[in-house]
Amino acid sequence: DVKVTQSSRYLVKRTGEKVFLECVQDMDHENMFWYRQDPGLGLRLIYFSYDVKMKEKGDIPEGYSVSREKKERFSLILESASTNQTSMYLCASNPAGQETQYFGPGTRLLVL
């Protein structure tokens, strides 16, 4: 059974803080993704990675960066959190060559 975990379910941060969201998958998947989910906007891709130390911008990368130092871990970084980054953040992964994405439980981030 595929397991994708995220470091926090809920997070409250102050404007200007540096925020780290971590995602870990235990199925040796090559591909990992970070989305944000907002009402009426669906899931929007922030960044994705096909391999260790590799990253690609998604549709809304501004204000975010990522790190993938190990295959199982994909981190999303908010260098200086802003209130418009208050959202639900979902991580997903899948094996190379397969389409089905497996999602983590999500982190609901509130930036005050």
Add this chain to the structure above:
Amino acid sequence: GENVEQHPSTLSVQEGDSAVIKCTYSDSASNYFPWYKQELGKRPQLIIDIRSNVGEKKDQRIAVTLNKTAKHFSLHITETQPEDSAVYFCAASITGYGQNFVFGPGTRLSVLP
């Protein structure tokens, strides 16, 4: 880039009735169309998908149809049950291109007892 629209944004049906959710996409190169279901407080999970070489696919009470010419695809749920209540997302992607999907905005389906 790809743009996916989804309608309706909310849908209420009586238990036992059918529900239909429609999506349109803009990029004719898209060839893979999954549907994800997200129950309240839970993670999205794949429920059915269809590839561009197939016009229809069924799995028990759910089915998906694809019209490549019109660039739209639909999710059909028959004999709806309360556990079908959730937010449903459609998506479009080009297989072999990183499997990065473009999702629709979602449809909140409520099945009324």
